[in-house]
Amino acid sequence: MYDLLLLNFGNVWCCLAASPPNNTKKRSSGVAAPPPNPHQHTLGSGGSSVRIVITGAQGQLGSTLARILADGHELTLVDRDDIELSSPEAIDQLVATSADMIIHPAAYTDVDGCARDPEWAYRVNALGTKYVAMACRRLGSPMIYISTNEVFAGDAGRAYMEYDQTGPINAYGRSKLAGEVAVREILRDFYIVRIAWLFGGERNFVRTVLRLAANPPSGGLRMVDDEIGNPTYCPDLAAAIVRLIATGAYGTYHLVNSGACSRYAFASEILRQAGHHDLRITPIRLADYQRASTPPPYSPLLNIAAADLGITLRPWQEALAEYLTTLA
Numbered sequence: 001m002y003d004l005l006l007l008n009f010g011n012v013w014c015c016l017a018a019s020p021p022n023n024t025k026k027r028s029s030g031v032a033a034p035p036p037n038p039h040q041h042t043l044g045s046g047g048s049s050v051r052i053v054i055t056g057a058q059g060q061l062g063s064t065l066a067r068i069l070a071d072g073h074e075l076t077l078v079d080r081d082d083i084e085l086s087s088p089e090a091i092d093q094l095v096a097t098s099a100d101m102i103i104h105p106a107a108y109t110d111v112d113g114c115a116r117d118p119e120w121a122y123r124v125n126a127l128g129t130k131y132v133a134m135a136c137r138r139l140g141s142p143m144i145y146i147s148t149n150e151v152f153a154g155d156a157g158r159a160y161m162e163y164d165q166t167g168p169i170n171a172y173g174r175s176k177l178a179g180e181v182a183v184r185e186i187l188r189d190f191y192i193v194r195i196a197w198l199f200g201g202e203r204n205f206v207r208t209v210l211r212l213a214a215n216p217p218s219g220g221l222r223m224v225d226d227e228i229g230n231p232t233y234c235p236d237l238a239a240a241i242v243r244l245i246a247t248g249a250y251g252t253y254h255l256v257n258s259g260a261c262s263r264y265a266f267a268s269e270i271l272r273q274a275g276h277h278d279l280r281i282t283p284i285r286l287a288d289y290q291r292a293s294t295p296p297p298y299s300p301l302l303n304i305a306a307a308d309l310g311i312t313l314r315p316w317q318e319a320l321a322e323y324l325t326t327l328a
């Protein structure tokens with residue numbers, strides 16, 4: 001089953017197909033042309049398929065987007081081996097793909113690494129994003145930039161709306177916000193999609209908790225109870241991004257599974273759903289968890305703008321239940 005979505009490129013409309021995620025592993029390999037199929041979609045009346053570049057295509061979100069968009073589009077899956085985004089040469093390399101659209105989830109996502117090396121975080125997340133935006137401007141193509149809840153300070157005492165004041169408190173958040181600024185400076189046709197607490201790929205919080213549960217440390221698990229966010233399931237997010245792109249309503253969006261919780265509550269729910277009922281889990285404070293980065297403590301995102309377009313994500317607990325079935 002496919003969803004067919006109308007897609008607007010400037011003044012030209014075409015269709016975007018979203019196939020449901022499957023378990024096919026697609027590796028980054030330069031240009032990956034999907035086989036012809038009856039759902040091939042055309043740009044305008046010219047008959048050419050939509051050329052989409054996905055950066056960070058081996059990452060959690062990038063690989064999910066690549067799977068979901070594989071049918072009916074000409075995908076160019078870009079990873080670090082193909083294009084080093086922190087280098088200005090990335091601009092020409094991306095322009096050479098003749099992309100109709102660039103989706104840019106690639107980033108230096110190690111938040112503690114960003115704290116230790118803020119200049120590298122800036123080079124990849126801010127300048128790298130600027131180079132992607134410059135390529136989009138030369139191509140006349142829209143850009144989808146994936147940003148983060150960590151652009152907010154986390155001290156408002158409530159969830160953040162799309163146009164709330166940003167104020168990152170760590171190097172990762174500052175570098176990602178600088179990426180947003182670059183996109184807004186350079187392009188008119190863009191989606192900035194802020195997300196949070198991804199799970200669904202190879203390395204994520206759910207897998208970490210399950211690994212710990214299988215071999216628990218003496219004294220049980222200790223999880224932070226005063227860092228609040230929105231657990232977000234990659235396939236749900238990728239499907240929502242595809243629907244958003246189809247609207248042509250450029251702008252800034254928050255796409256997360258609905259609901260918010262602490263790391264402690266998230267871990268407790270993972271253990272409950274996975275049947276680890278007798279494992280001891282103790283809440284601790286952020287201040288008691290030594291790490292290089294300082295996360296914004298209360299930074300759940302509210303999806304108001306996309307919800308207005310009819311795009312919402314289900315509660316995170318339901319998404320978690322589905323994810324756990326894929327791990328069984």
Ligand SMILES: NC(=O)c1ccc[n+]([C@@H]2O[C@H](COP(=O)([O-])OP(=O)(O)OC[C@H]3O[C@@H](n4cnc5c(N)ncnc54)[C@H](OP(=O)(O)O)[C@@H]3O)[C@@H](O)[C@H]2O)c1
Binds near residue numbers: 055080124147
């Ligand atoms: N994960 C979360 O919980 C979370 C939360 C909020 C926002 N986000 C944002 O969502 C997006 C996707 O996150 P994710 O967890 O899917 O990321 P991920 O799994 O860490 O993947 C990031 C991808 O970017 C590539 N990359 C890193 N540095 C690069 C460079 N200098 N040049 C080219 N490619 C480079 C990585 O390649 P290598 O593996 O070779 O380095 C990797 O394929 C990111 O923009 C992130 O900031 C994530």
